Amino acid sequence: MLVPEEAHRLRALGLEEGADVRLAYRGVFMTRDPLAVEVGRMTVALRRVHARAMHVEPHLVPA
């Protein structure tokens, strides 16, 4: 569960309903946390706990 401010910040960075996201980088060794996610033309860092609170549907990227 996210606190309201975290949800607010994620939305402000473009992680909204309907956004296309791509997992670009996973953090340092061992835990691989936080994550770097590409949304639009931006790269946003967030933790796994935030990612878990999002509903993501995979779709194929055209080659």
Added chain:
Amino acid sequence: MSRLPGVVALVGNPNAGKSALFNALTGARQKIANYPGVTVERKAGRLVLPNGEQLELVDLPGTYGLDATSPDEEVTRRVIMGEQPGQAMPDVLVCVLDASNLEQHLVLAQEVLALGRPTVVALNMVDLAERDGLVLDAQALAAELGVPVVPTVAVRRRGLAELAQAVAAARNRAEQSVPKPRAQLSGTERRMLARTMAQGATLSETAKHRLHARLDQVLLHQWLGPVVLFALLFVVFQAVFSWAKPVQDSLDALFSGGSAWLRAHMAASLARDLLTDGVIAGVGSVVVFLPQILVLFFFILVMEATGYMARAAFLMDRMMAGVGLSGRSFIPLLSSFACAVPGIMATRSITDPKDRLTTILIAPMMTCSARLPVYAVIIAAFIPARQVLPGVGLQGLVLFALYGMGIVGAMAAALLLRRSVTRGAASGFIMELPKYQLPTVKDLALGLYQRAWIFLRRAGTMIFTVAIVLWLLLNFPRAEPGRDQVDASIAGHIANGLAVVVEPIGFNRDIALSLIPTMAAREVAVSSLATTYAVGATDEAARAGGLGQQLKSHWSLATALAFLAWFVFAPQCMSTIAVTRRETNGWKWPAFMLGYLFGLAYIFAGAVYWIAVAAGLG
């Protein structure tokens, strides 16, 4: 500057290139202050319109929206709405957009435009957009938004005249008509509209391999990333010592030369002693550290301007999470190596209040540059310049250990604080990783100049005053002939009282004496020891021996080590306490900070002293 006939404000997302545009529009003549009551930095300068008229240009803190969550964003919202005390409502708003990220930046732009105020849009960094293979149509965007859109490249001074022209036009239009406010939209609707508008303004888009993606493959790599970061930090600290050394030596020579010249050309008098022992010894011993501070700030500015600082936060997040903090705390803590005051001010970007408070409380343990003079003098006097391993000297090792003690202490304190006084929900880490950019020489030079000025002003006012007051306290009342001047002085009497408290941790009367003025600023410890021993020195030979020789003859090695340990933790800096009070809105947390840090300092200095004595170093 409030006498200028109008106010123009720059609004935009973080990383829109707002500051670079502000620097390009105003040049070096900037006024940096704080908004009253909050420590949000207020940057203002002059914008010259095409007709020669001058307006005040204000650079507002970057924000993602007008529904503020952090103190920075709250100031931006209040200034725009005309609710910020002491700040006239802006006549024209300049909304700065990153041309290569319109679908994000147009969300805030819509919010600003919905206010129905005279607004001009600066389509900034169009060169970087072109580098990414993006060709934009500013006219189409202007038609869509209903306000003028000016393409700019702040770093190449492109579009600046056109922007000033558009501001002038918007200001003249202000009285007659303003664009009609759009209907109230939800955030999601604004974002969808932003995407449509961004697509409409895009003439062509070729998928190019973007530079930052390739850089990040290395810099954010799970193994390589941390290696590069620590290598970089190692280089930074090496540079702080080696690059600054020649400049420092010549500054030092300048001050001792000046002192010698005065001695030779002025008749012996109290006034001459005040100049040489008080002013030059006091202020000079602090100013020589300006080169080191500038080298450190140079690296911090470069890391911020290139976009690497956010990557460093990303890499450090996991480690910081281990003590209950987040990667966001890394930036303020790194700045605290230069000075805790900007470090504590930089905590404003931490959104979680408990997280922020913890970072503020541990920031003073990061070894700030003001401690360097103290460490440098003591190490040079007491630690032999011996090689421990090839290329690794004992002196450097001791210095490294002192930095390490501060970091370990800070992390341990964070862990304990997060489990006790600053307990709260686990903090999150959400931040934009901006595009990589080459910093411009001009922006770096301006940043460095501003830091240097702040430091010199401090040396010129507070440290100057402290040096003189201490000299007076040390010289009056005058000792009878043949008696020790320090013992007879007012300062000597105060120190005698304090010495009782610090004797158990190996501190002598001279150290107790130096601790009093050191509350003003840590680096004063060196100058006050210099002043004490200069006043106490009975003959010219002892004076000429320098501070290092004086220390060696008055202190044991155990005392010197205890003194170093004390400075790792002791919150000896009024400015830090003052900024903590301001940032936490009260005396509760600065009082807590004073208590726990003095406690730690006392315990650690004592432990070091007694262990050293037991080891036969007493």
